[in-house]
Amino acid sequence: MIDRTVTGHEIILSPHDTIQSRTDIRGVITFANPTMIRISGFSKDALIGSPHSILRHPDMPRGVFYAMWQIIQGGDEFFGFVNNRAKNGDNYWVFTRVAPRKDASGEITGYSSVRMMPKREAVKEWSKVYADIVAVEQAQPRDRQVAAGFDAIQKYLKKRGAKSLTDLVMQYV
Template identity: 75%
Template sequence: MVDRSLTGHEIILDPHDTIQSRTDTRGVIDLANHTMVRISQYSREELIGAPHSIVRHPHMPRSAFYAMWQIIQGGDEFFGFVNNRAKSGDNYWVFVRVAPRTSASGEVTGYSSVRIRPKREAVEEWSKIYADILAVEQKYPREEQVQAGYQAIQKAMRKRGFRHLTDWVMKSV
């Protein structure tokens, strides 16, 4: 069994670090670059064939990933800030772009993801946003958490004057 404890130590990506991965349509990793291996602290063998959620940090609201899946399954690119968990229990923040990969006929065959170091101000802002969303999720039974959190994301987005999640995220870049 994998130790899922947290260390409280944050890995801060170098400005030149670019984490790249590719998944199938279910989110199972089929490509991970050397930077992903180094930062995540998983071996390439541990990453390939694993769900991308292997690096999911427990302080990330499930509804944030639901929002991402809604966007990419609709054929659009997703941009966001994500707190990931390394194998050791350390965490690392990334600014992410996830895009659908398509066949010559236009069928979605998987997703590509590129992650870079975010600005510190964005990490501070999105840490608070995600803590608020996670608090909403935790008020509900597990089967209702994603929908409650997604509604909280929509409400927070509208409160700040944004109609689309991408617009909200990109103002922090």
């Protein structure tokens, strides 16, 4: 089981930090750039072969990752704000783009992710949005949490008048 202890200390990326990784079709890390290794605090050996969820912060709604998987498995790019957990329990917010990698025949062979420093106003708003969604998820039995979180995201998008998560997220970029 992955340690989910948190310190409450936030690592703020610099504008020059670009975190890059690749995974197989199951989300297992196959490549991590030096910036990912440095910021996450995990060694290259600890990252390669581990599920990308090794970085999942417990304050991130499960429904967000469900939405991401629906988008990327459908062959589209996902854009979002993610609060990651470093090995020591610190957290770091990123603006992320996850895209499918395809072979010559168009079949998805894995995923690439590029993450960078988000605007602070986005972190402020999405921290609150995610806290609300996590509360919705935690009010449900575990087997209903993902669906409840996904439904909460859809309601939030409708409230904001956004057609999709990408449309809303891109307003902050």
